[in-house]
Amino acid sequence: MLHKLLQKIDQKHAFSQVSAHCDIPCGIYDSTPAQIFALSVLRYCQQIDGLGDSKEDQAKLVRLVADKEKHAESVKHEIRVIWGDYFKGELLEKYPNIHELTHNIMMAGSAAKQSVSVEKAQKLVDLVNEFAEIFWETKGVETYRATCPYEPKAETVYPKLG
Numbered sequence: 001m002l003h004k005l006l007q008k009i010d011q012k013h014a015f016s017q018v019s020a021h022c023d024i025p026c027g028i029y030d031s032t033p034a035q036i037f038a039l040s041v042l043r044y045c046q047q048i049d050g051l052g053d054s055k056e057d058q059a060k061l062v063r064l065v066a067d068k069e070k071h072a073e074s075v076k077h078e079i080r081v082i083w084g085d086y087f088k089g090e091l092l093e094k095y096p097n098i099h100e101l102t103h104n105i106m107m108a109g110s111a112a113k114q115s116v117s118v119e120k121a122q123k124l125v126d127l128v129n130e131f132a133e134i135f136w137e138t139k140g141v142e143t144y145r146a147t148c149p150y151e152p153k154a155e156t157v158y159p160k161l162g
Contacts, residue, residue: 029086031132034078035156037071038128041112042121043152044068049118068121069113075124076109079131086135095134105131125154132157 044064051057051064083102092098108124111117129145136143142160147153 029082029135031078031082031128031135034075034082034128035125035132037074037078038121038125039148039152039154039156040071041068041075042118042125042154044071045112045116045118045121046152048116065116068116072109072113072124075112075128076106079105079109079128082131082135087138091138095138098131098134101127101131101134122154125156129155129157 044067048061048064048068051061079102083098087095087098105124105127108120108127111120112124133143136157136159139159143157144160145155145157148156
């Protein structure tokens with residue numbers, strides 16, 4: 001449809017038809033980006049808590065809130081892709097709670113976007129960690145929990161890779 005519209009707009013410079021077959025044709029999935037985004041949301045909320053009333057801090061607040069909201073949306077996107085594209089068939093049978101967990105992450109992501117609450121951001125991190133544990137279990141990879149080596153210094157799930 002877009003192809004036909006563009007041809008009508010510019011008859012002289014017609015486009016050839018293009019298409020794509022899926023979001024991730026290589027089949028590579030990893031929960032780590034969602035975890036990094038969730039940790040970023042938590043860190044932004046911590047930074048917002050430390051701001052004062054100066055004009056500089058007000059300007060910083062605007063930037064922090066904008067980035068926090070982008071990262072919360074990125075968490076939701078990353079989780080939706082894994083849930084929608086990776087969890088199928090036998091995995092859904094083995095992990096029937098993945099639907100509820102994914103829904104809870106979507107709700108926590110929205111709550112994190114709507115507020116600057118450290119507690120709400122921490123809940124998002126906790127849920128994404130739970131998702132990461134399940135994800136790595138589906139790959140037969142053990143996980144462990146450790147405090148991330150950077151701010152926000154939050155407990156994070158890591159795969160034990162040999």
